[in-house]
Amino acid sequence: MSGLIKILLVDDHAIVRAGFRLLLASEATLAVVAEAERGEAACQLYWELQPDVTVLDLSMPGIGGLETLRRICQRDSQAKVLVFSVHDESVYVNRAMAAGAKGYITKSSAPGILVAAIQTIAQGGVYIEQGLLNAPPAAQAADYRAIIETLSAREFDIFLLLAKGLTAHKIAEELCLGYKTVANYGTQIKAKLKVASVAELAHIAMVLGVMKG
Known part of the structure; x- marks a missing residue:
């Protein structure tokens, strides 16, 4: 902006x-x-x-x-x-x-x-802020990492863009996909990780080191 x-x-x-x-x-x-x-x-x-x-x-x-x-x-x-x-x-x-x-x-x-x-x-x-996010319990972290490793390349791209705060409309434009397609991917990713919000996706991305805070 x-x-x-x-x-x-x-x-x-x-x-x-x-x-x-x-x-x-x-x-x-x-x-x-x-x-x-x-x-x-x-x-x-x-x-x-x-x-x-x-x-x-x-x-x-x-x-x-x-x-x-x-x-x-x-x-x-x-x-x-x-x-x-x-x-x-x-x-x-x-x-x-x-x-x-x-x-x-x-x-x-x-x-x-x-x-x-x-x-x-x-x-x-x-x-x-750096240092505030402690790693989740080892078993939970392992579960998250295992789930993320099963994501397709497209799902992983969308996961990272959602975690960075991009809206589904912006992701659709960036990846040249339909809005509904991106929205459906987002719903599937959240379901797989058992979270409800984009903020939780960002948290997972940062604690696993796939996105920097």
Whole structure:
């Protein structure tokens, strides 16, 4: 995408939001168009403003960050939400990505990582801070790898493109296939891997090392 990236910033600490806003203001392509300190307000602002990227904390009063993420992504499957949290445990990363997040970074990360993550997600990619994704249990990882190895060349191509955040329409254009064909492939791939979302495909691709975060 080109032009200004509109950002909704969601964190319950005013001083934290002020710091983020100052950092993001140094980038000419980024603009914080609204802020919220609770999930309920964040959802309302999301529907009203349709930001390009929502930067979301998980630990908030009210419905909390994870429920906020779920509500936004259930209503808008194309929502681009970056979780920015103090939590670096894999359980938080896994739950956020399964709920529909397109990225996850920690508040202890270098300032440039926030900017890079926002830009990557705005362009349709997935960004997870290096070191956050622990390998799944050995048996599960082996199952994933075995399944991926059975995919046809075309299925594997589509798996990687879906994991990178491309829509079925964009994949159809890139591979010169019909939209329904790509959609059917996507459904089959998710069924084989027993996942429901593109974010989960991205997670599998990254933990198995077939796609870099």
